[in-house]
Every structure is written in structure tokens, then in C-alpha cells.
Amino acid sequence: SRQWAAKSTKNYLRKLDWLTDWELTKNCVSSERVPPADPFIRINFDTTFDQKEFRSSSGVIVKNERGEVLLTKSTLHGEVASYFAAEALACSQTVEVGRSLGVDMVEVKGDSLVVIRKCNSK
Numbered sequence: 001s002r003q004w005a006a007k008s009t010k011n012y013l014r015k016l017d018w019l020t021d022w023e024l025t026k027n028c029v030s031s032e033r034v035p036p037a038d039p040f041i042r043i044n045f046d047t048t049f050d051q052k053e054f055r056s057s058s059g060v061i062v063k064n065e066r067g068e069v070l071l072t073k074s075t076l077h078g079e080v081a082s083y084f085a086a087e088a089l090a091c092s093q094t095v096e097v098g099r100s101l102g103v104d105m106v107e108v109k110g111d112s113l114v115v116i117r118k119c120n121s122k
């Protein structure tokens with residue numbers, strides 16, 4: 001519903017309040033992804049989960065070594081079974097974005113230790 005989407009977006013933006021002091025280095029919409037010039041990037045992800053409606057929203061932010069925002073992505077997901085599944089979806093999107101950029105080194109940060117440990121395990 002619109003209310004849920006608005007609430008999820010508000011909560012997500014509250015979590016990202018610390019970005020208000022940063023300047024965007026790129027402000028364009030493009031369907032083509034160009035690999036960043038930097039050999040190292042950081043990708044942060046976070047998610048919210050509505051257990052009553054089994055929906056979630058996730059966000060991904062890509063930054064270079066200097067902390068400049070290179071790319072952002074947010075997605076709404078339906079039919080999500082649990083909070084763990086919502087975090088796993090967000091982590092999966094993060095890995096997909098990192099792979100599509102074709103850089104040499106990526107640091108992924110999220111707040112779900114269980115999902116991160118699963119991703120790091122063999």
C-alpha cells in the first residue's frame with residue numbers, strides 16, 4: 001500500500017540521515033553501468049521488513065575511496081517470508097551491484113551479521 005511504502009521509505013531515509021552532509025558527485029540516470037575509475041569501492045546495504053504484509057524494502061549505496069556516492073539503488077520486495085530473507089535479498093542485491101561494476105576490490109557493509117557470516121562461509 002502507499003502508506004507502507006511511505007513509512008518504509010521514511011524509515012530508510014532516517015537511517016541514512018548522515019548522508020545529508022555529503023555532496024553527490026554524479027546526478028544522472030543511466031541504464032549503462034560504467035566501472036568506477038577507483039580500484040576500491042564500499043557498498044552499504046540496509047533493509048526494512050513488514051511482517052504483517054510479508055514485504056520489504058532494501059537500499060544499496062556505492063561509494064569510492066574518497067567517500068563520494070557513485071550509485072544508489074532501492075527496491076521494494078513482495079512475498080518475503082522473514083526478516084532474515086529480507087536481509088538476504090538486500091545482501092544478494094549488493095553482491096549483484098558489486099559484480100556488475102567490475103572493480104578489483106569491494107568492501108560490503110550491512111547490519112545483519114547472520115547473513116554476512118553465511119555469505120562469507122563456504
